[in-house]
Amino acid sequence: MTADVNHMLGRADWLNTPGIQAVFSALELEGDQARVVGGAVRNTLLGHPVPDIDIATTARPETVMQRALDAGLKPVGTGIDHGTVTVISRGVPYEVTTLRQDVETFGRQAKVVFGRDWVRDAERRDFTLNALYSDRRGHLFDPLGGLADCLARRVRFIGDPDSRIREDYLRILRFFRIYAAYGEGDIDAAGRDACLRQRDGLRHLSGERIGHEMRRLLRAPLAAAALRMMNDSGLWEIATGGLARIEDYCALRGLAPFAPDVSDPELGLVVLGGFVREDLERICDRLRLSNAERNRMRTAWAAMKFLRQSADPTAPPPDARDMIYEFGRQGAVDGLLAHWAFRKAQGTPPPEDDWRELLERVRQAPLPAFPVKGADLIAAGHAPGPALGELLQKLETEWRASKFTLSKVDLVLRAGSSG
The missing domain is CATH 1.10.110.30 (Hydrophobic Seed Protein)
Structure with a gap:
């Protein structure tokens, strides 16, 4: 098994780039060693993408900084007090951390010292499948028996x-x-x-x-x-300060075969915790979500609420263009998926073929654009002022009721007849 694993690691694309090999060459001087550790090794063995690469080394942080500079690489002391230096090589950042061992343990403020003992370094990590190391040639170092757990997809604390x-x-x-x-x-x-x-x-x-x-x-x-x-x-x-609609969320993830959006955290949080608007705001505050995340969740919740309040189980699906116009394309998609999951969890799922077709229309239909502006009505003889805004709102309501078929000419004529 070890020979097969070494072969797999040795052929990994990320290990055979000039960039990472330059980092190894810079670090492995005067008896120091360096090994890739954790996620890159684990993901390679499990066939997952490798988004970033962490390297452990016996070289001390200040030595890492100097050797990187000497090799023409760019070191950044991102966490140098804790032993971590980001080394940028050929445009790719590598987090390089000196081997450590805990001396006193009190949460994230644990006192550590730098060392040269690979086993002690492994023992302070979290899970066995994350305590796997690879040298620059792809030779595995498995001090805690994490390989068996990794291949079995078994998550165990060290x-x-x-x-x-x-x-x-x-x-x-x-x-x-x-x-x-x-x-x-x-x-x-x-x-x-x-x-x-x-x-x-x-x-x-x-x-x-x-x-x-x-x-x-x-x-x-x-x-x-x-x-x-x-x-x-x-x-x-x-973790979140509230309860979870777990059945709704399980139903949502069941829609994954034709809706990749179900794994988006914003939609998931709306389905899990958005009983009422206050719940949504509490989750946003508790998890310190960004304004963009909050806005997407609020729109998704509004679209979900609209469908939930207005939907009759026997009624036809809503108009795709009307949903897009009211909530935007992503908001309409989110609302449809959230309501669909709710109906499934309640045991009254809407017709799958109809809703899959509706979802596709929402994804592809052009966004309707209201064709009339205030200037058009002024040019037709209407005076500026609050009454003009009210007239525009009235025309927009009629335009939406016509399923967006009334043209600019039609609407201006209607404005004239009602003025």
Whole structure:
């Protein structure tokens, strides 16, 4: 097995670039070693994309900075006090961190010292499948037996789960997020139970850190299964401050074969927690979401509410162009998917073929543009002022009622007859 793994790593595209090999050459001087660690190794073995690359080294941070400069690379001391230097080579950033070991443990403020012991460095990481290393030729170093767990897609804490969690309570969310992204089969019982025992620690985390982790979890393939476990154990309520409509969310993820939007965190949060508008705002505040994320969620919630209040199970689907005009294209898509999931969870799903066709029309239909402006009515003899605005609103309502068929000429003529 090891020979096969080495062969796979050795052929990885990211390991055979001049950029990363230049970083290795810069670091591996005077007896120092460097190895890629964590996600890049794990993702390669599991056939996932490799978005970024972390490198561990025995060289001290100040040495990393100097050697990178000497090699013509660009070092940035992003976390130099904690041993991390970002080295930019051929335009690609690599996070290079000196081997560390904990001396005293008190959460994220744990006192660490730099060292040269690869096993001690591995022991301070979170999960066994993340404690895998590769040298520049693709030779695997597996000090804690993480390879078997990785290939089995089994997420296990390193050492005592409670101790690992107390070092950083965000690892509770990471446990479920890594399972949702890479896991298979039943979740590790020892890890799950430790998360439940330590769950009050989530209350001490910042909203930014929770929000960052929850976004990544919601994008993962097994998000529905992971969130169901979190909801059943009270973790969701602690993390977000509210309850979850977990059945709606599971139904939403069931629409994935023809709607990739279901893995978007904004839509997921609306479906999970948007019982009322106040719930939506609470989640936005708790997770410190950006204005763009908040606006998308608010529009999605409004579209979902519109469909939920106006929909008769026996009525035909809404007009696609009217939905687009009212909520924008993405808002209309989000609202349709959220309402569709709600109906499925309630046991009254709309006709699938009709709603798939409606969803496609919403994605492709041109955005209607109201053809009349105030200047058009003034040119036709109407006086400027509040009455002109009221007339424009009246004409827009008639235009929408006509399913956007009335032309500019039609509308101006109607304005004339009603003026």
